[in-house]
Amino acid sequence: MTPGQRFARLATDVSVRRPGLFRVLRGPLRLMFDRMAPQWDESRVTERYLAPLGAALDAVNGSPRRILDVGTGTGAAARVAGGRWPDAEVLGVDMSPGMIEEARARSGANQRYEVGDASSLPVADSSIDLVVMVNMIPFFDELARVLAPGGSLALAYSSGPNTPIWVPLDRVGHELEARGLTGIQTFSAGIGQSLLAVRPERS
Numbered sequence: 001m002t003p004g005q006r007f008a009r010l011a012t013d014v015s016v017r018r019p020g021l022f023r024v025l026r027g028p029l030r031l032m033f034d035r036m037a038p039q040w041d042e043s044r045v046t047e048r049y050l051a052p053l054g055a056a057l058d059a060v061n062g063s064p065r066r067i068l069d070v071g072t073g074t075g076a077a078a079r080v081a082g083g084r085w086p087d088a089e090v091l092g093v094d095m096s097p098g099m100i101e102e103a104r105a106r107s108g109a110n111q112r113y114e115v116g117d118a119s120s121l122p123v124a125d126s127s128i129d130l131v132v133m134v135n136m137i138p139f140f141d142e143l144a145r146v147l148a149p150g151g152s153l154a155l156a157y158s159s160g161p162n163t164p165i166w167v168p169l170d171r172v173g174h175e176l177e178a179r180g181l182t183g184i185q186t187f188s189a190g191i192g193q194s195l196l197a198v199r200p201e202r203s
């Protein structure tokens with residue numbers, strides 16, 4: 001791993017254990033992703049990169065109307081979800097203004113993008129039918145807060161354990177179950193892994 005990738009892994013490990021400490025990592029991490037934004041899509045986002053997300057989305061029940069892509073980067077996952085469900089409204093959130101600029105330049109008709117922080121998402125409680133995340137640090141309390149009853153979370157790591165931002169899926173599953181999510185399913189696709197979880201209609 002490059003020094004930047006090692007820092008991203010460290011930031012992930014620290015933030016999953018102690019989400020409050022993300023505030024000291026936010027600045028350098030944002031700077032790093034801002035610098036990578038102009039080359040991000042062309043250098044990384046391929047069919048194989050997105051395959052694990054696709055596997056989880058194949059298992060989503062129903063047709064989500066309100067979709068949130070957390071840590072959207074250049075909007076790749078938002079575009080995938082927006083293409084699958086053209087009647088949905090898709091919001092992509094990222095803390096890097098450079099990434100959001102790139103995402104807006106590539107946006108489809110049913111997508112919009114905002115600068116925002118995944119540790120304090122700019123959306124109301126229980127307002128999202130589908131959260132998607134690719135190669136992103138999960139802030140579990142926020143994910144549980146924003147999901148509507150019956151809503152789903154699809155989380156993917158494009159290179160499995162070799163993804164710099166990576167949390168083992170059994171850990172992700174335990175954290176989500178501790179917050180009331182159920183129906184955990186995991187998938188392998190391409191060289192990556194993904195997980196789907198559901199917030200029950202009644203909890």
Ligand SMILES: C[S@@+](CC[C@H](N)C(=O)[O-])C[C@H]1O[C@@H](n2cnc3c(N)ncnc32)[C@H](O)[C@@H]1O
Pocket residue numbers: 022029030033034045070071072073074075076077093094095096099116117118119133134135136137165
């Ligand atoms: C590895 S990139 C993945 C981007 C995109 N999901 C993709 O797969 O192409 C991680 C992204 O998460 C963003 N990010 C990291 N921590 C964040 C946070 N707390 N809130 C919002 N965005 C965050 C970074 O700015 C970066 O764009």
